[in-house]
Amino acid sequence: MTLRRLWRKAVNDVMLTMTGICAVLTASALFFILGYLIWNGSTSLDWNFFTKLPLSPGESGGGMANAIVGSAKIVFLGALIGVPVGFVAGVFLSEFSGKTLANTIRFTADLLNGVPSIVIGILAWALIVVPTRHFSAWAGGFALSLMVIPVTLRATEQFLGQVPLSLREGALALGASKWKSVATVVVPAARTGIMTGIILGVARISGETAPLLFTALNNQYWSKGFNEPTASLPVMIYNRAISAFDDFHRQAWAAGLVLLALVLVANIAARMVLAKGAAAHRG
């Protein structure tokens, strides 16, 4: 009997230790990446990084100002196209469509979400770069928008679905049409959740590299408007990392650090939006 108890205790201890180690490993992965980026990149992260253009190999210094602005432009385009489409589709799915159609669209959206990003890049290349005969921010933005749509759609649908029936009936009972009740009560009630989903979706695409490789391409200089090849942080990291120069490698680390910081900030912002929404509901 005591032997059996000892065995049980041993199994318990081993399992507990293993689950604990796995949990710590998961959490420490992020801190390891962050620490590694800071270790390797922070020396190249100076004021010039944010204000200067990239220099040619051999010259030291320079920055990635054009890539930072370029990333912002491309992500902005992606969100500008993708968020409204995904949002409206999500509202339709949750509030107006029949069951069969809703299931079909939901399944399609999940498939689209699962399409490898490099394939999305090829699609944007075939649809925009080939006909217009040049790389552009538009093409990159279009590729990213295809990745924002399913995320926004699912977040919208999910949070609208959580709005209680009693609120919908409350609005209808006051003489609101279906459409008005959705626009004035249901969507506002789900606003914070939808906002959070959109922020996370946009943060997600801001780090995407593959869809931009042959759509927005890259640029050593400033690009005017949205019709020229445009530099972006992820593609810049890729180019710098595969080069042969130590200085370039350090810049790639620095760019990675900036990108990660932006994504972390977006995540924290999303959490704050959610928390504020919850507080407002409690009154």
Place this chain on the structure above:
Amino acid sequence: MTTMGAIPQPETKREAMADTTPDAKPQAGPKLRASNVDFFYGKFQALHNISIDFPENKITALIGPSGCGKSTFLRTLNRINDTIRGARATGEVVLDGENIMEGDVTELRRRVGMVFQRPNPFPKSIFDNIAYGVRINGMARRGQIHEVVERSLRRAALWEEVKDKLNKSAYALSGGQQQRLCIARALAVDPEVLLLDEPCSALDPIATSKIEELLLGIKEQCTLIIVTHNMQQAARVADFTGFFLLGKLIEVNKTDIIFKTPAKKETEDYITGRFG
């Protein structure tokens, strides 16, 4: 759509009601009249041939055990059941001589307001909750909205408690206050009929008595129909009471008659607590 004529109307009921119509309008019928209403959830028939009159500026209570169809019936009167997939109502519901089973449902719901079992304020400020119906129905200019909000809150006996925090979230109010807010919200669009679906079932006795008191106040301008499983409540507030059982209206009459000398055995059994 209608099954009028298929089954003769129970005339005795109509006559009983006719005594109570105000003398000023000898020709006027009841404010709201349901005739031969059947209701189906898919293949299940939840209401059987309901016919009942609701006299103007009176409170009519609908009582009966759980699942007897009283809430379902109430919800056909503003057609809020239309939103349920597979639900279907037949028969006639006539408001001021006009069949409401067809026609504009949004205008109907503006005229026939509803208060639900659980308070359901919108996640907006107190002010915006009350102003909601006025705004979506385009009923008032900007300057007038404040007046409407104050008047509605006063009618629902809530003004004194909230006048200094109109911009606070409605969720900050207590359950009883929230329900009075919902009544004020319904009153803000000047409904001619107000349907109340067990409005006090989630509230304590003090909150309940406040609501009963205000109901007696608003019947001056409004015809009230209240579903309740609380017989004392029906006895306290209602001029008329209808008893539902298993999807049928067993009988309807003046409240004291229903509670003292009901005509049907089922009613008497329920009233005396033999079941339900």
